[in-house]
Amino acid sequence: MYIIKVKGIAKIPDYVQLRDEKFTLLAYFRVDRPDKSLTKLGLGDKQDYIMEMVNNLPFGQIAKLEI
Known part of the structure; x- marks a missing residue:
């Protein structure tokens, strides 16, 4: 699974994308509200x-999650 942190602009908040090995989007949630999506x-x-x-990942970077 991969994680990407996306920087928001103006009124759009920062988001996180979780993607599988084929890079299919699994979850898309605000950095400050991960509860429902992860559950x-x-x-x-594993929240x-x-x-x-997420907190240690720079914006725009892709990191592999070992879950």
């Missing part, structure tokens, strides 16, 4: 790990 995807128990990666 719906079945990753609610702390994912959000730690």
Whole structure:
């Protein structure tokens, strides 16, 4: 699974994209509201790990999540 952090502009907030190995979009959520999306995807128990990666990831970078 891959994670991408997207910088928002003006009134558009920052977002996170989670993509699978084929780069299909699995989840798209605001950085400050990951709860519902991660729970719906079945990753609610890994939220702390994912959000730690998000907070350390520069905007526009792609990182591989080992889950």
